[in-house]
Amino acid sequence: MADSGSQSPAIRLTDIVKSFGPVLANRGASLEVARGEIHALVGENGAGKSTLMRVLSGMYVAESGRMEVNARDVTGWSTADAIDAGVGMVHQHFMLVPTLTVAENVMLGRELTKGGQLDRARAEREVAELSRTTGLAVRPERKVADLSVGEAQRVEILKTLYRGAKILILDEPTAVLSPPEIEELWQVLGQMRDRGETIVLITHKLDEVMAISDTITVMRHGRTVGRLRTSDTTPSEIAKAMVGRDVQLAMNYVSEETSSGPSVSAHSSAVESLLAVRDLVVTNVRRLTAVDHVTFAIAAGEILGIAGVEGNGQTELLEALAGLRPIRNGSIHISRRDVTNLSVKERGDAGLSHIPEDRHARGLILEYSVAENLILGQQHRFTRGIQLDRDRVLDNARKQIDAFDVRPADPQLPARALSGGNQQKIVIAREMGREFQVLLAAQPTRGVDVGAIEFIHAQLRAARSAGKAILLVSADLAEILALSDRIAVMYGGKLVATVPRVDASAEVLGPYMTGAATGHAA
């Protein structure tokens, strides 16, 4: 990799321009990746990383610019051409058909046949064999709908390898993975690099960039603004290139917090609890117990972080608290008021705000405009007579867009047209830009860039300082550690440990998260 200058690069993109209607996603982006290296493509949301990689994988055709793969001019090729040439992409939103099996998904488009019929048995054998040699553990006969996100992602990678991919593009692959799954992914990618394959990793998590990449390309506003060698740079240098100014990274917050933070939580027992949950039992869609007799309270001016591997009841807990899922047992109080049997709207009026974990499923209506999304659930506050007061709706939108830096700043644009990070800002603006006492923040920075993470974290801290109670659920342990006053670990539907921030660390919490340790600490 070091002397790749002598041979032609695996990928060379020059001055790529790609627009969607009036929005210029790539305005002269370039990328060069040597063979056999892991290259990190970083940038803020909306910087044009995904678009550039979709151009490379043939999903989009650029208006101008030149594309070379292995020194061959491939400008404007199709998905099929890209697959034939060994370029495979694993998308952020999985491109798997949930009703089909793993083997069927892997062979889709390249079906194995025997006498005109699908040869399922052979497909399953080949997938099992590929799974064994790559270490990507999957069961070929299972339906994709029944897989966990981690497994689904392994299927995606297998799918590209099955098609003979020598150049693998991964779009934010860790956004949905737990720490052990991320470790596994790094191992697999490392092995692929050792076999001489080329990997492009789209990400904005700088610890990942530092951990796994060899070289880095930084994009900003659709342009390439920097090319760095990982061993010669630092996270803050990359972050600066990404946003064009100095940013505070989450890691720095930790020390800052521990020096000034505990003052609030030390008093928490004396302070009134804004959210009190007692003996809560909730079942999941399959009617199995998902939340198992959970009791906790959050004081005014406190952030309680819930750590844990996804799928241990966090989703059901949040939905029950938000009023989206019926409960089997227990009670919920907001500011001493019993809200156990209240509707979502009534809970909202009682002072509850909710940032849902899946902004597409719960947080937004993608076809609606930004302005309309900003009043969802509060539309009754924006009426004149029986109709919506459009002026006030737009006025509110402009204010929120400004306050939360939503880009592009157009209240009429459908939410679908915005990048993931800006969509998330709409949700945050709606839920935090109004009166509330208790905030449920689920994965508030999932799939969001550094600049936006910094902003959202600052908002959460400001809310705490203003005396709100915040329940933070995140798959990102670093985020939990950076923000929380107390940390509870959820495993198998139970809160298996609750520790004050000062006593918490990845080492302390890890065993509880994997179920290796049980029982309450502190």
Add this chain to the structure above:
Amino acid sequence: MILFAFLAQTLRIAIPYLFAASGGVISERAGLIGLGLEGYMLSGAFCGAVASYYSGSAWIGLLGAMAGGVAMALLYAVTAIRFRGDQVVVGIAINLLVIGLTRFFLRLAFHSSSNSPRVPGFGAENSGTGFVALASNPLIWLGIITVAVMGWLLYRTPFGLRVRATGEHPAAAISVGIRVDRIRYLAAALSGMLASLGGAYLAFDQHQFSAEMTAGRGFIALAATIFGRWDPLRAALACLLFAAADTLQIQLQGTQLIPSQFVEMIPYALTIIALAGVVGRAVPPAALGKVAE
């Protein structure tokens, strides 16, 4: 003997449903709503009668029927795919268009506002409902074979796998190089072809075309598609069930036991019950009615 007559009559009524519902299944599994089935059937019945009349052969009539059904299905598909028309609106428009067109050409070709002259068909006219009359109609056999072939096509062939992927997650299909639009055009054409055979069956059974002779059978077939949860075999069973209800209604017409209108309601009532989730959950293809990009 009464039971046998009942079954024979049920099968006779079920055949047009079987063809059209098979077309409905393939169309909807590819993501195209089967609201145009009624129109494809009627177009098939008319074009089949015309081709049969002028050629003197019911077999050539069948080819004419298929051409008529496929033409309407492709019109629907082009409007829905190429021009991104709303599938519900386009589907309803196709049905209305075919009613108008067939009436217009009926008058032009045969100078009648109600029906065509006698055309060659299958089986003797008014041959009754006996087994011999039934078995001598090749469309009966073709209808039964169609169900088996559709099951094989959908679940055992690469084309079927691509159809299912296209109806569930078109973006995933596109990402692996499948030309989703082409799959949808093919599925639509197949759907039009199959439904038109159902229409041709009606015309050839009566040895004439009469205006609006499909009388809502395309919608019952769509109901069977949904009631059968988008599976060729289950949809065929639903067709038989609906046909049995029709037969029962005919038999009950003489008696004053139950008002026949209640029996006529059975297919629709069953579909509503199915959609309400009583008989297992009816989950349509995820991309049904959506534009693929």
